[in-house]
Structure formats: structure tokens, C-alpha cells
Amino acid sequence: MNLFSSSIGRKILMAVTGVVLIGFVTGHLIGNLQIFQEPDHINGYAHFLQSLGPALWIARIILLVCVVLHIWAATALTLENAAARGSGPRYSVKHTIRATLASRMMRWTGYIVLAFILYHLAHFTLGLAQRDTFKTVLPSYVMTGDYHVMGLTVVTQDTEVHDVYSMVIRGFQQPVVAVFYIVAIGLLSLHLLHGIDSLFQTLGLRSAKWSGCLRKVALVFCALYFLGNLLIPAAALLGYLQPLS
Amino acid sequence: MATLDSKIPAGPLAEKWRKHKVDMKLVNPANKRKYEVIVVGAGLAGASAASSLADLGYKVKNFVFHDSPRRAHSIAAQGGINAAKNYQNDGDSVYRLFYDTLKGGDYRAREANVHRLAEVSVNIIDQCAALGVPFAREYGGLLANRSFGGAQVSRTFYARGQTGQQLLLGAYSSLSRTVGQGLVELHTHSEMLDLVVVDGHAKGIIVRDLITGAITRHSADAVILATGGYGNVFNLATYARGSNTTAIWRAYKRGACFANPCYTQIHPTCIPVSGDYQSKLTLMSESLRNDGRIWVPKKKEDRLKKPSEIPEADRDYYLERIYPSFGNLCPRDVASRAAKRMCDEGRGVGESGLGVYLDFADAINRLGENGVRERYGNLFDIYHEITAESAYKQPMRIYPAVHYTMGGLWVDYNLMSNVPGLFVLGEANFSDHGANRLGASALMQGLADGYFVIPYTIGDYLAGQKPGSRPSTDRAEFKQAEENVSSMNKRFLASKGKEPVSHFHKRLGKIMWEHCGMARTKASLEEALKLIPALREEFHANVKVPGSADTLNQSLEQAGRVADFIELGELLCRDALTREESCGGHFREEHQWPDGECKRDDEKFAHVAAWEFQGDGKTPLRNTEPLNYEFTKMSVRSYK
Amino acid sequence: MVAEKPSKKLFAVKLRVWRQAGPSAPGAFVEYSLNTVNPDMSFLEMLDVLNDDLTMKGEEPVAFAHDCREGICGTCSCTINGKPHGPGQGVATCQVYMRAYRDGDVITIEPFRAKAFPIIKDLVVDRSAFDKIQQAGGYITARAGSAPDANAIPVPKGDADLAMDAAQCIGCGACVAACKNASAMLFVAAKVGHLGVLPQGQAERDRRVLAMVSTMDSLGFGSCTNQYECSAACPKLISHDFIARMNRDYMGASFRQMFKAEAASTGGGAG
Ligand SMILES: Cc1cc2nc3c(=O)[nH]c(=O)nc-3n(C[C@H](O)[C@H](O)[C@H](O)COP(=O)(O)OP(=O)(O)OC[C@H]3O[C@@H](n4cnc5c(N)ncnc54)[C@H](O)[C@@H]3O)c2cc1C
Ligand code: HEM
Numbered sequence A: 001m002n003l004f005s006s007s008i009g010r011k012i013l014m015a016v017t018g019v020v021l022i023g024f025v026t027g028h029l030i031g032n033l034q035i036f037q038e039p040d041h042i043n044g045y046a047h048f049l050q051s052l053g054p055a056l057w058i059a060r061i062i063l064l065v066c067v068v069l070h071i072w073a074a075t076a077l078t079l080e081n082a083a084a085r086g087s088g089p090r091y092s093v094k095h096t097i098r099a100t101l102a103s104r105m106m107r108w109t110g111y112i113v114l115a116f117i118l119y120h121l122a123h124f125t126l127g128l129a130q131r132d133t134f135k136t137v138l139p140s141y142v143m144t145g146d147y148h149v150m151g152l153t154v155v156t157q158d159t160e161v162h163d164v165y166s167m168v169i170r171g172f173q174q175p176v177v178a179v180f181y182i183v184a185i186g187l188l189s190l191h192l193l194h195g196i197d198s199l200f201q202t203l204g205l206r207s208a209k210w211s212g213c214l215r216k217v218a219l220v221f222c223a224l225y226f227l228g229n230l231l232i233p234a235a236a237l238l239g240y241l242q243p244l245s
Numbered sequence B: 001m002a003t004l005d006s007k008i009p010a011g012p013l014a015e016k017w018r019k020h021k022v023d024m025k026l027v028n029p030a031n032k033r034k035y036e037v038i039v040v041g042a043g044l045a046g047a048s049a050a051s052s053l054a055d056l057g058y059k060v061k062n063f064v065f066h067d068s069p070r071r072a073h074s075i076a077a078q079g080g081i082n083a084a085k086n087y088q089n090d091g092d093s094v095y096r097l098f099y100d101t102l103k104g105g106d107y108r109a110r111e112a113n114v115h116r117l118a119e120v121s122v123n124i125i126d127q128c129a130a131l132g133v134p135f136a137r138e139y140g141g142l143l144a145n146r147s148f149g150g151a152q153v154s155r156t157f158y159a160r161g162q163t164g165q166q167l168l169l170g171a172y173s174s175l176s177r178t179v180g181q182g183l184v185e186l187h188t189h190s191e192m193l194d195l196v197v198v199d200g201h202a203k204g205i206i207v208r209d210l211i212t213g214a215i216t217r218h219s220a221d222a223v224i225l226a227t228g229g230y231g232n233v234f235n236l237a238t239y240a241r242g243s244n245t246t247a248i249w250r251a252y253k254r255g256a257c258f259a260n261p262c263y264t265q266i267h268p269t270c271i272p273v274s275g276d277y278q279s280k281l282t283l284m285s286e287s288l289r290n291d292g293r294i295w296v297p298k299k300k301e302d303r304l305k306k307p308s309e310i311p312e313a314d315r316d317y318y319l320e321r322i323y324p325s326f327g328n329l330c331p332r333d334v335a336s337r338a339a340k341r342m343c344d345e346g347r348g349v350g351e352s353g354l355g356v357y358l359d360f361a362d363a364i365n366r367l368g369e370n371g372v373r374e375r376y377g378n379l380f381d382i383y384h385e386i387t388a389e390s391a392y393k394q395p396m397r398i399y400p401a402v403h404y405t406m407g408g409l410w411v412d413y414n415l416m417s418n419v420p421g422l423f424v425l426g427e428a429n430f431s432d433h434g435a436n437r438l439g440a441s442a443l444m445q446g447l448a449d450g451y452f453v454i455p456y457t458i459g460d461y462l463a464g465q466k467p468g469s470r471p472s473t474d475r476a477e478f479k480q481a482e483e484n485v486s487s488m489n490k491r492f493l494a495s496k497g498k499e500p501v502s503h504f505h506k507r508l509g510k511i512m513w514e515h516c517g518m519a520r521t522k523a524s525l526e527e528a529l530k531l532i533p534a535l536r537e538e539f540h541a542n543v544k545v546p547g548s549a550d551t552l553n554q555s556l557e558q559a560g561r562v563a564d565f566i567e568l569g570e571l572l573c574r575d576a577l578t579r580e581e582s583c584g585g586h587f588r589e590e591h592q593w594p595d596g597e598c599k600r601d602d603e604k605f606a607h608v609a610a611w612e613f614q615g616d617g618k619t620p621l622r623n624t625e626p627l628n629y630e631f632t633k634m635s636v637r638s639y640k
Numbered sequence C: 001m002v003a004e005k006p007s008k009k010l011f012a013v014k015l016r017v018w019r020q021a022g023p024s025a026p027g028a029f030v031e032y033s034l035n036t037v038n039p040d041m042s043f044l045e046m047l048d049v050l051n052d053d054l055t056m057k058g059e060e061p062v063a064f065a066h067d068c069r070e071g072i073c074g075t076c077s078c079t080i081n082g083k084p085h086g087p088g089q090g091v092a093t094c095q096v097y098m099r100a101y102r103d104g105d106v107i108t109i110e111p112f113r114a115k116a117f118p119i120i121k122d123l124v125v126d127r128s129a130f131d132k133i134q135q136a137g138g139y140i141t142a143r144a145g146s147a148p149d150a151n152a153i154p155v156p157k158g159d160a161d162l163a164m165d166a167a168q169c170i171g172c173g174a175c176v177a178a179c180k181n182a183s184a185m186l187f188v189a190a191k192v193g194h195l196g197v198l199p200q201g202q203a204e205r206d207r208r209v210l211a212m213v214s215t216m217d218s219l220g221f222g223s224c225t226n227q228y229e230c231s232a233a234c235p236k237l238i239s240h241d242f243i244a245r246m247n248r249d250y251m252g253a254s255f256r257q258m259f260k261a262e263a264a265s266t267g268g269g270a271g
């Protein structure tokens, strides 16, 4: 099918998977920001997610497929684009007319974010890194109230859950880890800065009439996304957030 | 002595073409693919011919020296294309377009050809619109028109200032389709360097691949040349640098008659020359004359003043003054010579004194700057790039420059030259414009020839040729022609001279412009006929062509073309000298009315002069084809 | 172009010109100094002067592509100081004037570089790939003689103008040369846009975009990462909005094609 074999098809694939990934990271950020509330919130939230069972796995599979496709398409296009420049000499005078920094760094930002994701999974999902502060190692947390999602009670008071709250804060009390997160998130924001603009173009939804507006929206979104994410490791690092155990 | 049978069908003017189409022989569809046709050139004429013939079923081979058919010089035409559609309801008709074209050509064209051109003009617009040419439209979605020099109706269709580009891209798209479908075999970077005549019929060409240098032979049942005009014989002209005369010149040397070479057109609105390094002159479309007013200062002393400092009362809007009914829209030759007269009087503007103003102040007042930008923005931009001046703020400076050649290979009504099987289309032939071409008529003619004439007339010739009878390229004629080409190249490369080819082209251009330009005299032409042969000698002795023949070698390409231009220049002057009258673009100072207009001599010169090659160094033979005006009266052309 | 008042004083520049004898020969920069540059000269006229000098010295002149010298044929194709078609906006190489430079400037002149545009010699590259893309579908099939009256199909002025914006492409290849990925998207989008906007182009619209894009891909051009260098370098300033438009067309066409397989075999055409 065209989606996999043609240049535009792959671009569309990348854009569509990009939309899904943007949706995930945005939702993930909003979820994570609950860390600034009572520990009940983030811990209840994490427990709720874990309790979804098959639904969680469906979501995970969708995400995984998107990441794989996104990266596959990105890699295939990157290789082809390098080949398209030719094997001969490159321009001896480098000159960029208006391509933005973000657009020229897509590959770098993309692959570093990939590295980050792998580390992040090892860190908070699998407990392969910083084993001593992993949620399963920490004492469990007892919910002090009910946790609701859209008005429905999904985790009840007194349930014993993992103390994700403390795991995250402890994790970020390690300056190296926190700084790595901050840098990675900065790069992801940069990736999205071009990515958002770009995906509208790829899907044929961008034109001179509103491209200026689109750029501003993307910029504000990325700035907020960066700040939101920055707050968590920064607060932990600066001691504003303290682990329960 | 060549036989020049114009083959004009009998009957009433408006019936000739229709009747002829019925009378011509047809090739049976199953047989068509057995015929191979060579088309040299892919400008408007060549591209439209190649694709149309391919669609009919003939096997077509198309050769261009350009790297892509889309680069032909037709791409540069700006202003528009005429057609007798009468969409404006302003009194246009096929007859009026016919009449305007004939009169514009100063009664030196064939009535029957011109009438056919006017007839098919309407189909051209239909065809081009169907191909997706984005002609200018009115808000209601119907086609828009503008007016052009030499006409009192609005019949010019246009696509911004890039009409030629859009028409060519339309023809090129059809050509591309037929190439993609395998119906046309396209050879780019392939320059035709000789015509092969077998048993008196044109049956092939010799081609040099400009990249590898390989010389190849190609045989066919008929050969079509659509290779454009020869105006670069003047070196400085509005033509693309690559435009040349080689294809038709070498065909001339193989027996095709060259008709009316002295009919050259000078375009009134070009950007003046700025220095001796100059390589070409840029045209500012004639459409500018719709809204621009042309003037020079009344007093010589004012000529270097800023135009804004010259009050209205001290300006001479000379075209409006001399030609009150046509004003700024009088034909090109008339407007050009008027500009020359003003400059000769010492009233020319700009540093060189060779320029007149084309002023848009009134138009800007009337339409607003944006209105003017909408119509002419790209032309104003071009002007700004070249001169660093803004025509929104000050008038443009313009001067005439060589722009079109009405002369070309002689063809009959079927567009076949006197060499059977050799057809010539577009600017390369002499057929439809007489002694002067009206604006927006060349595009019309190129497409008429390619889309609507040759598809019919070539069948009439091919039906008389046995299918599969085209000669083998092993024949002696092919071998001889190939040797002719390679030995010429060897001679250039072996020349121990010192000067680059461009040096000789510049000198030729100077001789031509000074002695055979806007105004010609017996003395100046006789002088030129001494200078040119001397230049030719010097060229062959003293030209330097570096490099080799088996790679891309632009000096070598140019050397061959300039060699041909020098020879053509001589013929052009000879033709101008023998034509003891003034008509259209050919102005002999000895023959003018007291007001400086052309004075024709219909008694002696109402004929086509078709020159026949007699051998190198020999004086060519002047054949004539009388112009019989059956339906219109030759009158004194007046635009007053 | 820079709109300064030209000072007619001649000046000197140093040229670094890419010289390459043939497609497979190794190339290198060669330096030349030129002392008689007139600010009113065009860039190509400056190269003419250089070439005449070289010829008189018995050296081979620099091969460079050119023809109309007024920005319409699309033949000229130099990358000047890293920018295809050199300084200025919306101009081709032949429309660059030496008044853009100052005494003592070093000017590096390279060919357009892309795998799909192999170098023929010096500054001349082979852009026949563009013709192949056109041959795949860049047309409306309308054989001579088959057309209805031109006014039978009205085209709203806005559409005609939009089509013209795209149709202005001169096929120079600067978009490919400027794109970091050597992508031909702007060129192809201009063609697809021009014909796709017009009512006459609808019958073949889907087929056209699918065929042209797949040919583009097969010729070794890169793919677009939406960097908009192409439209900035384009001598006709063709907007990258046409790329968005083509993406949309392509998506629609691929989608329709998926559900069309059967209709096609019953004799239905594309579109
Ligand atoms: C600046 C300018 C503006 C103009 N504006 C208008 C206008 O507004 N309206 C109008 O009606 N006319 C205009 N004209 C005139 C008109 O453009 C030309 O007369 C017309 O386009 C010529 O078309 P053609 O097909 O005969 O030749 P061309 O377009 O010149 O094509 C010649 C073809 O022949 C090929 N060729 C030539 N020699 C050889 C060879 N030896 N071997 C192989 N191939 C060869 C070339 O590669 C090319 O493909 C203008 C002309 C100029 C210069
Ligand atoms: C959560 C992670 C990611 C998100 C949300 C994301 C999002 C996006 C988006 C929206 C686009 C634009 C798509 C288009 O215009 O067609 C994009 C493009 C791209 N992404 Fe990602 N991406 C992510 C991760 C990655 C990763 C891990 C890589 C590493 C390989 C990567 C590499 C690229 C590349 C190379 C592009 C193309 C650049 C371009 O179109 O200019 N992305 N990404």
C-alpha cells in the first residue's frame, strides 16, 4: 500500500503516529502533574491505570505500534534523504535560507527522545534503573480518600497501592537523572515545535492563511509542555516535593 | 532554378482551407504507424506538431538541442496570443483578424495562408484551454482579453505576462504524454547539424549529441523543422542566447529556398543597452503600450533632466501626436522607427541617448498602483532587476531591439518547402506574417501550424510515399552528410586562432545592426556585403575553439552556429539590397513617404524572394513567387 | 535584487568555480580573479567575460547552462555562495546582477547538487528527471481537435489565478538543490496543483498525483520534511502551500483508489 512504500505515504504515517504520540505525551503530562496534589491523586491514578488490564495492554500496543512506525518511517526517510543528496561532494558553502533549527534537528531530537523513552521505561515502568527507589521496593501507599475519574470512583479509600509519588520524587532527587529528564524533555519540545507545524502540512491542513497562527499555537503548546514537564523534576530537585518514604 | 508552387487551393477565400482538407489524400490508420516523422524543435510549433502527429498514429522522433523540450524559446513570449473569438463582442471576426494580419504585414504575405491562420485561431484557444493553460479570466469565469498593437479590437488572450510559457507548457504536456505513452521518441541535447536529401526528398538528419559528442544518422519518411527564428544574427536581440539558424541554414545549403531573410522585426519596447559586455536585450511586453504613454522631451536640452522635472507642456507624446487613431498602439515597426527618429533628432533619453520614456503615471492615477501591479507587476519587476529603477516611480526607458524574423524557409500552402518531404513550421518558415508580424500572432501561428495544419497536410505527402520506403542510414547520402558535420567540427578545433567565438558574434551583430538594422540604405548594405565576407574569412582563420569534440563543448556548438549566422547575415543584406522598396520591418531610407513611412513598390516587389543556394562562395539565386491578391486590395498601410 | 544606485566603477571579485570534466570525473574548485566587473553586468555576463579570458589563454571555458537570460526558461542553474540561484528573492541565476557584490568579494559557484541531477560538466547538471515526472502524468489528455469551446467551461477567476501561481514553475530544479533532502516536492506539487485546480484537470486528477509522486520517488529524490527552503529559493516563489495541497490530493487519491479496484475493472476510469 502507498502508506508504506511512497514518500508521502510514509510522511502521512509519521504524521498520524505523531498525532497519537502527541496525544499520549500531553495526557501523560496532565496525569503526571497530579504529583503537585495530594499523593492520593498520582498514586490513585497509577493504580487505576494498572487496574485496567486488557484495556491497558491495548493502549500500550497502540502506543508501541505508533512508536515503531514513527521511528521506522523516520529512519527510512532519513536514509533515503541522505542518499538523495548524492554520494558526491556536498555544497562547500553551507547556506540555510529559512529552515528552522527545530526542523533541521528533527533526527537528533527524535533519536535522543527515543533513548530517553527506553531509559524512562527502565526507570519507572520496569525498575531496571535505580532499583532501590522503584515502586515495588518502596513501602506501599494506603489511599486516604477515593480517587475519581470523571465522577466515577475508580480507587476507593484504604486501597493499598504502589507509591509512585515517592518513586518519582526520589528518582528526581538524583541531579543527573533530573537533568537528563529536563534535557530530554527540552529536546522533545523542540521536536514537537517543528512536528506540530509539520504534521499539519503533511496532512494538507496548512496554508499561508493560517500558518502564522499555527506556528504561534505550536510555540505556545511546546512552551507550556516544556514548562509543565520541567516543574516535576525541578520541584523534586529543589526540595519542594518530598517523598513519603 | 527551384520551382515555387504555392499550391494555394482554388475557390473563395473562406472556403479554401475547408475544401483543401477534403481534397487532400489521407493515410489509412493502419498504415500510419509505418511512417516515421522527424520533428526538429519543440517550441510551440514543434511540440504541438510532434504530439499531434503521434496522436494520429505516426511514429515520431523529436530532436531538440535544449536539455528539455520545455526550454524552447517560445517560453519567453510574454504578451499574448490572438484569436478571432469575438468574446468581447467588439466587432472582431475571422475576416478582421485576417485583414489586420495582412495589413500589419504590409501586404507581403499570402492571403490564403493568413486567412487559414485566422480561421484556426479560434480552435487554438479551445485546445489550449482544454490542456489546462491558465488563461486570464474575468470574475464570471470567462476568458479575458487585452488589446495589442495593430488592432482596434480586444482579441489577445493572455496568461499574466507569461503567455508563451503557459502555451508552451501546454504543448509540452501533450508532448510529454505522448513520450510517456511511447508514441514519441524524444532526443534532448541533440542538435541537428545537417539535412539528408535522398533522391530529391528530405529523408533524414544528422545529429550531434551535445553531451557525448556522438554524431548519429536518423532516417524518416518526412522531416519537419520547427527550429525558431534567426534574430540572433544581430547578436543582441530579445532571443534566448541559444536560438540559432543552423537547422534551416543547413537545410538551405541542401536546396531549400530561404525566403525574405531581410524581413526582420524590431520591437519597440526593450530595455536599452547598458554596456559592451551585454549578452542579450530584454523585452518589455508590448502589452505595456495599452496603459503606458510614450514620450520624449520636446527640447533636446531636457534629455538628461529627471523626467519628473520636465513639465507636461515640454513633453512630446509623439505616437499620439503622429498617429492619433492608433496612438501608442500602432504596429511595432512604426513605433520602432518613430523612436529611432526621435533619438536621431537628439531627443533620446538616458546616458546613451538611445531611449524613450514609457510612462505609467496616468495609468497609476487611473487604476491605482495595485491595478497596474496586477496587470504588469512581473514586467515592472524585471525592469527593476535589470536597471535598479522602479517604473512605479519614474517612467521606464525603452528602445527598439531585434525581436522576430518574418523570413525563413520558403514553404507552400501545405507548409512543405521546395524540397519534398521537408516541412517547416513556426518562426522557421516565412509563411504568414509578410513583412511585419503583429504582436501576439507568432504564438498563434506556431500552434496553428503544429496543431491544425501539419496534421492534415503531412498526410497528403506521406500518402504518396510507400510505407516502409524510407532509406537506410547506410546510404551514401547519410555518410556524406555525417562526414560534412564531423569535418566541420574538426576544422574548428584545429584552428590555431586567438579570439573566442563570441568576439565574432559581437562584430557580426554590430555590422548587422549598423548597416542592416532599423533603417537600411544601398550604401550601408553594400558596405555590409564587403564587411561580412571579410569577417567570415577572419573567423575561420582566427577563431579559438578549446576542448574536444567528444564532450559537452559549448564553444564548439557556438562556433558552428556563428559560422552559419555570418553566412546568413550576408544573405540577409543581399536580400535587403535587392528589395528596392520599404515594407513592414524592411525600411530602405531611399523609399519613404515624406512623413517617414514605408513606401512600398507593389509594381516591382509584390513577391516573395526565395533564395536558392548555389555553392559556397557563389552568389545565390533569387527566385520569386508572385503575391496575387485576389480578395483584398493592397493599399497604403496607415495607422493615422 | 539589491536596489542600490549602481556606481559604475569597475571592481574585482575572486571566483571559486567548481570544475568537473565529466559525469564520473572527480571535480574540484578552481580559483579565478576577475578585475573588470561592472555592477550593471548580469552574473552570467560576468561568467561570459571569464570564459572569454580563459579561451584567449587557451584554457577550457567553464561550462554553465543558460538560454533565455531573463528568468523564464529555467536553464540556468548555479548555486552561488551556497544558495541556488544566488542572492535575491524570486530570481534565477541569470537575473542576478553584479551590483549585488562588492569589491574583493569571494564568490563560490557550484552546480546544483542532488543525486537525481547528475553533473554533466562543470556547472551543468542533468535535470531530465523532471521530464520523466511530467511524462508520467503531468498533463491533461486532450488531443488536438477534440476540445469544446474555451468558454464552455468557466473557470472562476480565483481558481485560474491560483492555477497560474503554480503553473509559473520554470522547472529549474532550484527547489531540489535547496532542499536539505534533495526533494522534488515543490516542483511536483506545482504541476499537480496547476492542473488539479482547474476543472479541465479533474478527470485525471487522482491518476496524475499517484503517477507523478511514484515516479518522483523512483527517480531518487528525497522526501519532504517541510523545511520550506525550496519555496524560498524558487525563482518564481511558488508557495509550499501547493505541497500541502498535493499531500491532501495524494491521500484522497490513495484512499479512493483502495475502494475503487473493482470499479476500474468494469471499465470506469480514474477520478
Ligand atoms: C521576448 C519575446 C517575446 C515574445 N512575445 C510574443 C508574444 O507575446 N506573442 C507572440 O505571438 N509572439 C511572441 N514572440 C515570438 C514567439 O515567441 C516566437 O516567434 C515563437 O515562440 C517561435 O516558436 P517556434 O516554435 O517557431 O520556435 P522556438 O520556440 O524558438 O523553438 C525552437 C525549437 O527548435 C529547437 N532547435 C533549434 N535548432 C535546432 C537544431 N539545430 N537541432 C535541434 N533542435 C533545434 C530548439 O531546441 C527549440 O525546441 C516573442 C518572442 C520573444 C523573443
Ligand atoms: C513521543 C515521541 C514523539 C512524538 C510525539 C513525535 C512527534 C512527531 C511529529 C508530530 C512529527 C511530524 C510528522 C509530520 O510532519 O509528518 C514528527 C516527525 C518526526 N519525528 Fe517524531 N515524534 C516522537 C518521537 C520521535 C522519535 C523517538 C523519533 C526518533 C527516531 C522521531 C523522529 C521524527 C522524525 C525524523 C520526524 C520527521 C521530521 C520532519 O517531518 O521534519 N520522533 N514527530
Ligand code: HEM
Binding pocket: A025, A028, A032, A046, A060, A113, A117, A120, A121, A124, A125, A164, A168, A181, A185, A188, A229, A230, A232, A233
Ligand atoms: C517529568 C516527566 C515524566 C514523568 C514524571 C513521568 C512519569 C512516569 C511514570 C511514573 C510512569 C510509570 C507509571 C506506572 O507504571 O506506574 C511513566 C510511564 C511511562 N512514561 Fe512517563 N513520565 C514523564 C515523561 C515522559 C515522557 C516525556 C514520555 C515520552 C516521550 C514518557 C513516556 C512514558 C511511557 C511510554 C510510559 C509507560 C506507560 C506504560 O506503562 O505503558 N514519559 N511515566
Ligand code: SF4
Binding pocket: C168, C169, C170, C171, C172, C173, C174, C175, C176, C186, C187, C190, C230, C233, C234, C235, C236, C237, C238
Ligand atoms: S518549483 Fe520553483 S525552484 Fe522548483 S523547479 Fe519550479 S521554478 Fe524551479
Ligand code: F3S
Binding pocket: C178, C179, C180, C181, C182, C183, C184, C185, C186, C223, C224, C225, C226, C227, C228, C229, C230, C231, C240, C243
Ligand atoms: S525544502 Fe525540502 S523539505 Fe520539503 S518543504 Fe521544501 S521540499
Ligand code: FES
Binding pocket: C065, C066, C067, C068, C069, C070, C071, C072, C073, C074, C075, C076, C092, C093, C094, C095, C170
Ligand atoms: S537562463 Fe533562462 S531562466 Fe536563467
